[in-house]
Amino acid sequence: MIFIGTLNEQKGIQYLVKIISKIIDAYPTIEIIIVGVGPYQILVNNLIKEYPENIQYFEQLPHSEVAKTLARTWVALSTSITLKNSSEQTAGFLLEAMACGNGIVAFNSGGISRFVEDGINGLLSDEKNIDKYVNNISLLLKDKNGLHKMQKNNRQKAVQFYDAKSNVKKLEQLLVKKLST
Template sequence: MRVLIVNYEFPPVGGGAGRASWHLCRELARIGARVDVVTSHGTRNFYYHLEGARIYSLKVRRKSVHETGIRGMAEFLIRAFFLIRRLVRENKYDLIHYFFSIPTGLLSFCVGRSLPFIVSLRGGDVPGYNPGELRTMHRLLTPVNRLIWRRADAVVALSDDLGRFAKQIEPTLNYQVIYNGADTHLFQPSEIPRNTGGPVRILTVARLLELKGIQYLLEALSQLPKDQFHLSIAGTGYFETALKRKTALLNLTDSVAFLGPVAHHELPRIYCHADIFVLPSYGDSFGQVFTEAMACGLPIIAARSGGVQEFVENGINGFLVPPKDVKSIADAICRLASSRDLRNKMGQNNIQKIKSQFGWDAVARQYADVCNHILERRN
C-alpha cells in the first residue's frame, strides 16, 4: 500500500497533530506501507527520509514554532498544490490522508475523485469546536468543509466528542474514532520513587492559550496553602504574559515556575519529576499531553470537556471537574495531594491503560484497516 500523508505541521514545528502524523508515518512504514509526507517548515524547502518514509517539507512563514496563522496556511496550500499534483503524477498512490479538513483538506479538490482520500478531524478544523482566530474563516468555509466530509472516502475523528460535534454540522457524516497513541518507548514511568516529602509537585504541559484553562488552575492554587505545592508550567503561547501577570497578582510567584519551551525528548524527565498532572482545558479534542503524562504514571485532573472524558475515568485514573470551576480543581488537588496511595493507584491504572489501548503501533494498524477497507470497497 502506498500512502501520501498531508499535514501543514510536522515536527519540529506545530503541536500534537504534527507529532501524530510523525508517529503514524513511521509506524505505517514499519508494517510495510510506502509513505510520503507533504508538510511545511518555517525556514526552507527540504526533503529527507524518516525511517522508511519520504518527507517533503515546504517553506512557510509561521507566526511561531507552534502557530502557523492564516497567512502561513494560505502559503502552504499554494505551494502544496503544485507539489501534490506532481507527486500524484509520479507515484502510484493508493490513497491520500489529509490531517485537518481545513486547511489541508482543501487540497483534495486539486487531485480529483479518482484517488480515494481520508480526512482526519483534529479539533481546530471543525467549525465552532474550539473557536479562536479561525472563527471568521470557519464561518466562510463551513459549506466547503461539509463538502470535503461528504466527498471523503472515510472521516476519522480524534474523539467521539469531536465526531458528534461535527455531525451536528453535517448530519449525513459517518465517522470513525481513532485516538492518538502515546510513545511508550519515550514516555515511561520513572524507576526512582516519586516525592516522599516536601511540597506536592504539580505539572501542566500545554501551548499557553486561554482555552487551556491554566488561569483557573492558578486561581485554584491561590486557595491552597502555598507551602504545600509547587506548580511547573511547560510551554509557550500568546497567553503566557497574562498567566505570568495573574501569577504575580495572586502572590504565587514563589510557588509557580514557567519552564518555557521544552524539547519533546526532555518531557519524560519533567513528567517523571511530578506528582500530579493538571490541565483544565475546555477546548481540546484529545490532548496528547494527557496520554504522555498517563504513560509516565501520573494521576490526571482535567475538565469534563472534549475527548479527555473518553479515557479519564473519574475516581479511577484521575478526576474530571466542571470546566472553569476553580473550587472543583482545588478540591481535586487536595484529594490527590493528601494521599500518596491514591496518587500511586491512579498512576498505575494509567500505565496499564496506555499499554493496553494507546500504543502507536496499534493506532497505525487501525488506520491501515481503514485504508484497506476503502481499497476493497473501491475494487
C-alpha cells in the same frame, strides 16, 4: 504537578492561575511546573511573581525532556474549556502524562472523558468549577494510596490503548483475521 500547553483561553489559563494560587496558599511547599507560551502569558508571569519559590516555568521543553520532566511529577493538570466553536478533543500532553504514570486532574471538557475516567485514572470536575478542581487536587495530596492507584492505572491504560507497538500488533492481528476470511 505539571501543566503543558498553549497559554490561551481554550486551555483555561485564566482558571489554571486561580487554581494554582489556591493550591499554593493551602500547600505552601508544593512545586508546580508550567510549560508553554501564548496570549495569556501575562497571567502566568504575574503568578510566578507572586509565587517564585513554587513555580518553575519553561517556554518550551525539547521533546526528549518532556518524558523526564513528567517522570518527576505526580499529577498532570488540564484546565481546557469549551469555547463557542471548539473544544479539547485529545490533550496529547495528558496521554504522555498517563504513559509516565501521572495522575490526572482535569475539567471534563471535550474528549478528555474518553480517556480520563473520574475516580479511576484521574479526577474530573465540571468546566470552570475552580473549587471542585482545587478539592480534587487536595484529595490526591491527602490520599497517597488513591494517587498511586491512579498512577498505576494510567500507566497500564497508556500501554494497553495508546502504545504504538501494541496498536500495530492489534492492527496486524485484525488484518490477518480479515484476510483469512
